[in-house]
Each structure stands twice: as structure tokens, then as C-alpha cells.
Amino acid sequence: MNKRVVQWTVILAVALIGTAVAVPAYPQEPQMDENFLLLMGARNATKMGNHNLAIIRYRRLLEGSPTLYDARRELGWALIAAGRISEAEEQFQSVLHAHPRDTESWKGLLEAGRKSGKRNEIVQALERLVELEPKRRDLRMQLALELHNRGRFAEAEQHIAVLLGE
Amino acid sequence: MNGARLIRNRWVMGVVLALYGTILWGGFHWIYGNEIELQRLARASDTPSPEQAMRAYETISRSRVTRTNLETFVALGNLLERVEHWNEAARIWRLVAAAAPEQEWPRGRLTLALHNAGRYAEAETHFVELLGEGAKQR
Numbered sequence: 001m002n003k004r005v006v007q008w009t010v011i012l013a014v015a016l017i018g019t020a021v022a023v024p025a026y027p028q029e030p031q032m033d034e035n036f037l038l039l040m041g042a043r044n045a046t047k048m049g050n051h052n053l054a055i056i057r058y059r060r061l062l063e064g065s066p067t068l069y070d071a072r073r074e075l076g077w078a079l080i081a082a083g084r085i086s087e088a089e090e091q092f093q094s095v096l097h098a099h100p101r102d103t104e105s106w107k108g109l110l111e112a113g114r115k116s117g118k119r120n121e122i123v124q125a126l127e128r129l130v131e132l133e134p135k136r137r138d139l140r141m142q143l144a145l146e147l148h149n150r151g152r153f154a155e156a157e158q159h160i161a162v163l164l165g166e
Numbered sequence: 167m168n169g170a171r172l173i174r175n176r177w178v179m180g181v182v183l184a185l186y187g188t189i190l191w192g193g194f195h196w197i198y199g200n201e202i203e204l205q206r207l208a209r210a211s212d213t214p215s216p217e218q219a220m221r222a223y224e225t226i227s228r229s230r231v232t233r234t235n236l237e238t239f240v241a242l243g244n245l246l247e248r249v250e251h252w253n254e255a256a257r258i259w260r261l262v263a264a265a266a267p268e269q270e271w272p273r274g275r276l277t278l279a280l281h282n283a284g285r286y287a288e289a290e291t292h293f294v295e296l297l298g299e300g301a302k303q304r
Contacts, residue, residue, distance in 0.1 A: 031270055031271060031274075032270070032271060032274035032296070034297075037274065037277075037293070037296055037297055038297065040277075040278060040281060040293070041293040041296075041297055043281070044281050044286050044289050044290055044293055045290070045293075047281075047284075047286045048286045048287065048290060050290075057297070
């Protein structure tokens with residue numbers, strides 16, 4: 001056999017073995033999506049009670065992906081936990097602008113209304129929630145009480161009649 | 167009966183081959199039994215039972231993680247996540263991350279496992295680094 005052919009065969013064999021050794025034998029997985037990391041990081045911060053850090057992460061996430069409404073709603077709750085009620089209301093309103101029937105955002109607005117003592121907002125949120133979830137007796141009860149406390153007895157009566165099965 | 171005649175005897179050769187095959191098969195399963203069981207559990211479409219997953223964890227996690235057996239540990243980590251044994255999964259991802267420090271994804275998996283295990287403070291240190299917040303603070 002030609003000496004040169006032998007040489008090249010040896011070189012190729014060494015190169016092949018070298019490549020096989022150098023190529024990592026472990027699975028290459030895709031890098032984690034930064035949005036997912038930000039969302040989980042924000043949730044982690046919330047669990048730790050560090051609401052301000054959670055808010056920073058939610059905002060960073062929403063800067064890049066403003067249509068992530070689940071994250072926006074969670075940001076609303078984080079803002080409520082941090083006592084930044086008006087900012088929380090903005091976030092819930094923003095979700096409701098895109099999804100007017102989003103019950104979770106109405107619940108967020110209800111909570112924001114309770115924290116800030118805005119009675120009209122509380123009634124409005126409860127009315128919408130009862131409309132969206134007519135079988136939730138607890139919500140109807142809250143609405144009836146709220147209407148009663150505000151002197152709107154006739155309206156409260158309608159809900160009480162439903163609750164009593166009359 | 168001399169050796170040559172013994173080799174020519176079909177029955178003798180059949181028995182020898184059968185014994186050889188049995189030893190090979192048995193040896194293979196003895197060495198790779200845990201690995202085979204792990205791969206079976208990892209590929210199962212139904213969620214495996216936590217007991218089976220823990221058995222695989224206890225046997226496989228005794229061995230040292232190297233680059234050559236990293237795939238086994240990745241399969242084990244995935245399996246432990248499927249049965250929601252987050253503390254054990256976190257331990258496996260930590261080992262994988264240490265064996266392949268240039269890779270970011272095992273660190274991400276470790277972080278999520280710690281979060282799901284309720285170890286929020288530990289997870290937080292990793293989140294800060296993964297999100298590049300440490301560099302910003304400096």
C-alpha cells in the first residue's frame with residue numbers, strides 16, 4: 001500500500017477519535033427563555049415577601065411582552081401587596097381593556113377598592129363579578145351587603161331574594 | 167473425545183453459545199440494570215410511581231456525575247420533576263450543573279426545582295445571577 005495513503009488513513013482516524021472525544025457527550029438543551037425566568041423570578045420574590053423586587057421583575061417582563069396578561073394580573077396583586085393601590089388598579093384596568101370578562105382582574109379591582117376604601121369601585125366590581133359568576137353565592141352576598149350598607153335597599157333586596165331562593 | 171471433535175459437536179457448541187449469550191445478557195443487565203429501568207421510566211407516557219422514581223434515584227445517585235454519564239442524570243432529574251420530588255431533583259440538577267459549569271440550563275433547572283421545593287431564598291440567589299441582576303447591582 002502506498003505510504004502516503006497509510007499516513008492519511010492514520011491522520012483521519014486520529015482526527016475522528018479526537019472529534020468523538022472532544023464532542024460533549026451530554027445533552028445540549030436550549031437555554032431557558034428569559035421571559036420564563038423573569039416570571040418565575042417574580043413569583044419567587046413574591047413568595048419571599050419581597051414585593052418590590054417582584055414588581056421590578058414583572059415590569060421588566062412586561063416591557064418586552066406587554067400582552068402577557070397573566071403576568072400583568074400578577075403584577076397587579078404584587079402592587080396591592082406592596083401598598084401601591086393606584087398602580088395596581090392601572091394594571092387590572094389594562095387587562096380588562098383587553099379582556100373585559102376577566103374575573104380575576106375584577107377581583108383585583110375589588111381588592112384594590114377595599115384597600116383604598118372606594119365604595120363605588122367595590123360595588124361596581126361586585127356587580128360585574130356577580131354578572132360573570134352568577135352561581136357564586138359569596139359574591140352575591142357581599143354585593144347585597146354592600147348595597148344594603150349604602151342604602152340601596154331595593155337593589156340589595158333583589159340579590160337577597162336570589163340567595164333565599166324566593 | 168478430543169477438542170476438535172468437541173467443537174464439531176453441534177449440541178456442545180449450542181450449549182456453549184447459549185451459556186455465552188446468557189452470561190453476556192446477564193452481565194449487561196447486571197451492569198446497566200438501573201440505567202435500563204431509568205430509561206424505561208423516563209420514556210413511559212404515564213406518570214411513574216414515586217416509589218419507582220425514588221428507587222432509581224437511590225441507586226443512580228450513588229455514582230459520581232461525569233460528562234460521560236450526564237445524560238443518565240438528566241433523565242433522572244426529569245423523572246424526579248415528573249413525580250414532583252423537588253428536593254431530590256434539585257440535588258441532581260446541582261450535580262449536573264457542577265459537572266457542566268459552562269452550561270446555563272442545568273442552573274436554570276436547579277433554580278426552578280428549588281423554587282418548587284419551597285426553598286425560595288436559595289432559588290433567589292440563582293435567579294439574581296441568571297437574570298443578570300447581580301452585575302447590575304455591582
